[in-house]
Amino acid sequence: MSHESTYKPNSNFEKWMDERLPIIRMSAEISSFPTPRNLNYLWTFGGILTFCLVVQIVTGIILAMHYTPHVDYAFDSVQHIKRNVNFGWLLQGIHMVGGSMFFLAVFVHMFRGLYYGSYKAPREILWILGVVLLLLMMATAFMGYVLPWGQMSFWAATVITNLFSAIPLIGESIVQWLWGGFSVDNPTLNRFYALHFLLPFMIFGVVVLHIWALHVTGNNNPIGIDVKGKQDTLAFHPLYTLKDGFALAVFAILFAWFVFYAPDYLGHPDNYIQANPLQTPPHIVPEWYFLPFYAILRAIPSKLLGVIAMVSSILVLFILPWLDTSRVRSAKFRPLYRIFFWIFVVTCLGLGYLGAKPPEGNYLIFARLFTAYYFIHFLIVIPMLGLIERPKPTPNSISESVLGKSKGGGGQPDAVPAAPENR
Amino acid sequence: MASEIDETNRRDFLMIATGAFAAVGGAAALWPMIDQMNPDASALSLASVEVDLSPIEEGQAITVVWRGKPVFIRNRSKQEIDEAMATKVEDLPDPEARNAAISDDAPASDVNRTKKGKENWLVLVGICTHLGCIPKGQRIGDSKGEFGGWFCPCHGSHYDTSGRIRKGPAPRNLDVPPYEFISDSKIKIG
Numbered sequence: 001m002s003h004e005s006t007y008k009p010n011s012n013f014e015k016w017m018d019e020r021l022p023i024i025r026m027s028a029e030i031s032s033f034p035t036p037r038n039l040n041y042l043w044t045f046g047g048i049l050t051f052c053l054v055v056q057i058v059t060g061i062i063l064a065m066h067y068t069p070h071v072d073y074a075f076d077s078v079q080h081i082k083r084n085v086n087f088g089w090l091l092q093g094i095h096m097v098g099g100s101m102f103f104l105a106v107f108v109h110m111f112r113g114l115y116y117g118s119y120k121a122p123r124e125i126l127w128i129l130g131v132v133l134l135l136l137m138m139a140t141a142f143m144g145y146v147l148p149w150g151q152m153s154f155w156a157a158t159v160i161t162n163l164f165s166a167i168p169l170i171g172e173s174i175v176q177w178l179w180g181g182f183s184v185d186n187p188t189l190n191r192f193y194a195l196h197f198l199l200p201f202m203i204f205g206v207v208v209l210h211i212w213a214l215h216v217t218g219n220n221n222p223i224g225i226d227v228k229g230k231q232d233t234l235a236f237h238p239l240y241t242l243k244d245g246f247a248l249a250v251f252a253i254l255f256a257w258f259v260f261y262a263p264d265y266l267g268h269p270d271n272y273i274q275a276n277p278l279q280t281p282p283h284i285v286p287e288w289y290f291l292p293f294y295a296i297l298r299a300i301p302s303k304l305l306g307v308i309a310m311v312s313s314i315l316v317l318f319i320l321p322w323l324d325t326s327r328v329r330s331a332k333f334r335p336l337y338r339i340f341f342w343i344f345v346v347t348c349l350g351l352g353y354l355g356a357k358p359p360e361g362n363y364l365i366f367a368r369l370f371t372a373y374y375f376i377h378f379l380i381v382i383p384m385l386g387l388i389e390r391p392k393p394t395p396n397s398i399s400e401s402v403l404g405k406s407k408g409g410g411g412q413p414d415a416v417p418a419a420p421e422n423r
Numbered sequence: 424m425a426s427e428i429d430e431t432n433r434r435d436f437l438m439i440a441t442g443a444f445a446a447v448g449g450a451a452a453l454w455p456m457i458d459q460m461n462p463d464a465s466a467l468s469l470a471s472v473e474v475d476l477s478p479i480e481e482g483q484a485i486t487v488v489w490r491g492k493p494v495f496i497r498n499r500s501k502q503e504i505d506e507a508m509a510t511k512v513e514d515l516p517d518p519e520a521r522n523a524a525i526s527d528d529a530p531a532s533d534v535n536r537t538k539k540g541k542e543n544w545l546v547l548v549g550i551c552t553h554l555g556c557i558p559k560g561q562r563i564g565d566s567k568g569e570f571g572g573w574f575c576p577c578h579g580s581h582y583d584t585s586g587r588i589r590k591g592p593a594p595r596n597l598d599v600p601p602y603e604f605i606s607d608s609k610i611k612i613g
Contacts (some may be wrong), residue, residue, distance in 0.1 A: 062459055084464040087455035245445075 006032060034233035035240050036221035038402045042116075043219065044247030045109040051248055052102040053207065057200050059095040060144075067147065069193035071186045074149035075274040093263040094255075099141050100266045101255050103289035106134060115341055117329030118220040124321040126213040131317045133206050138314075140199040141287065143192040150271030151281050157184045157192070159284060163297075166307040183277060223401050224329030225394050232398035283358070291355030292348050296374065298359040299367040309371065316378045323378055325386025333392040337385050344377045466490075471613030473605065476544065484561045486549060489612045493549035493557055494600060495573070496610075499584060504542055506571060507533040507585035515596075516588050523601040533585045536599055546610065547586040548600050551575040553593035558582060573597070 007028040009015040014024055066085050068077040081088040110130070113119055119127035146157040161178045165171040180187030218227055227233055234240070258265065266288060270281045286294050293310050300306035316323075331338040347370045354367040395401035472489050474496065479485055484497040499507075512518050512530045519528065520535035529535045537545060551558050553575065559565040560573035560582075568574030568581035570589045575582075580591030587596040602612040 058456065062456060065460070080463075080465060084466075086458045086461050086463055088459060088463070090455050091459060242441075245441075 005029060031237035033215060033236040035236045036219050036227055036232060036398050037234045038221050038223065038398050039219060040222050041247055042112040044244045045105050045112065047244035048105045048248055048251050049109060052098060052105055053203060055094060056098050056102060059091050059098065060200065062091050063095055064197060069190050071149060071189055074147060074189060078148040093259045097255065097258040097263055099144065100289065106137065111345065115331045116220055116222060117224050119321045120324060120329050122217045123220060126210065126217060127321055128318055129206055129210040129213055133203060133210060135314065136199055136203045136206065140196060143196040145287060146192045147196060148271060149189065149275045151273045151275055152268045152271040154184060154275035155280055155284050156286060157188060163307050166304045220329060221398060222330060223332055223395060223398065225398065228397050285356050292351035295351040295355035295367045296371045299371040313374060320378065323382050325383050326389060328391040328394065333394050334389055335392065336389040340377065340381050347373050471611055473609060473611045475609050477608040486561050489600060494612055495547045495549040495561060497545045499543050499545055503571065503584040507583060510583060517596045521596045522599040531587055531596055536585050538604060541604060545586060546599060546602050547597040551580055551593055552595040553578055553580055
């Protein structure tokens with residue numbers, strides 16, 4: 001932890017523990033962690049994502065108790081879970097919708113980082129760990145989608161594993177190695193099941209590193225300037241635990257709405273047809289959270305280059321901290337970047353829309369334009385902006401921007417509501 | 424808060440209400456996760472089986488599966504019935520009938536363990552009441568124990584021709600499952 005420890009063991013037991021396993025000290029330091037006092041609700045998505053991960057692991061372990069990873073039984077066992085198992089409809093619904101909610105939250109979390117410059121020094125490692133988490137999430141979600149062994153499961157597995165066949169010379173061998181055969185079949189399903197079980201725990205491990213890195217650098221904040229002293233921060237608990245808790249409750253309402261009223265809305269009806277290796281559905285689309293990447297893949301009229309473009313669209317995020325030449329973090333003080341940020345958001349949404357459309361005519365033209373802009377944004381716009389943009393003046397400190405300039409007496413200024421503890 | 428430290432205020436109420444709401448919500452969310460491990464609809468739908476008794480000759484026994492458990496059905500000989508009838512309830516380690524069809528405190532007389540008019544048919548859950556092994560005595564050549572019924576080889580429990588514990592560590596008589604005659608030679612268990 002970067003801040004000075006304020007924990008004092010109170011009882012003899014706490015002292016005894018502190019000399020052996022200082023776990024009470026650790027919790028005390030996490031709960032008193034100095035957090036910038038100006039964080040807005042976009043900063044609550046870290047807590048929401050932790051919640052999503054725990055929900056997916058808990059419901060996933062429960063589903064594993066009832067699921068059968070075999071090509072002859074997988075589809076039926078998922079139906080069995082939905083129809084027979086006590087509360088199976090609920091637990092399977094939570095797990096299925098939970099995947100979408102997880103990606104929804106992670107996309108908001110990432111755009112938050114992009115807008116407020118949270119990837120910039122000294123938070124490069126924090127950001128890179130986040131991109132690693134995104135890749136792990138994508139792998140986990142993809143393999144989880146295969147397990148119900150519906151038509152979309154099977155053909156998603158076929159299409160995605162075939163991406164590796166684009167690799168020159170060794171591509172075919174890699175694909176056969178992934179399949180454990182000459183097509184997607186029982187060995188593929190079995191290994192995807194094992195890996196789908198394993199990866200969430202790897203995600204959990206990287207989340208620990210992500211939070212560790214966060215506690216070394218401290219949170220970024222909406223105005224993007226460094227914390228200068230105690231007056232700029234508040235203890236994480238109780239203010240931010242409650243703020244996170246409130247945001248989580250609102251998020252849970254959306255989550256619950258999907259689970260109870262539209263569990264299949266985010267899925268594809270073809271996945272309720274059992275996998276048939278002899279017939280491809282007429283229109284193959286991935287889950288919504290993969291659509292932008294799918295659009296990039298299809299925009300390039302070359303197998304190898306398409307795969308390279310799709311993979312690069314995520315890999316480019318790894319070098320983003322060094323592509324950005326601006327020293328100002330928050331888009332609040334970057335009038336040009338703010339415009340380009342929103343153009344980039346529209347680009348991503350556009351790619352998502354086009355990923356669900358057939359790759360022909362105007363759809364294909366727009367997909368190519370958006371794909372081009374996606375990379376132009378990272379490789380040209382962001383490096384150039386730092387050189388030509390003239391940022392607005394940033395406030396002197398977080399406390400000044402929140403509380404206003406202190407007026408003589410040094411007491412709390414009028415602009416702030418009366419101290420909350422007196423209300 | 425220095426001056427109002429003992430006064431209950433709006434903030435305290437909100438804190439307690441929030442905490443209570445979260446605790447109740449958490450507990451409610453826990454129930455589906457626990458209940459999912461209970462027998463599900465497909466297990467409950469297998470809860471009854473029908474058995475044709477006509478091929479079972481006097482003195483023979485068969486084992487059928489009901490809810491994944493072995494059920495012993497024995498067509499008892501006259502001698503076996505007489506032995507079972509003659510045994511006094513006071514001599515039994517477990518004096519209760521253990522018959523799903525009658526009340527719990529009914530005595531373990533042989534009539535309380537069979538159906539009236541069908542006393543030759545003995546239907547039992549074939550699981551030793553000690554630690555769940557399957558007692559011997561169904562097949563020809565099996566040891567039937569000292570009382571001519573069943574003998575559990577795991578820890579040496581002896582059951583008589585009415586399936587009642589007579590000797591050994593088992594605490595209870597073999598259970599009589601719920602069953603009924605749906606015709607003269609057909610029963611439905613469960």
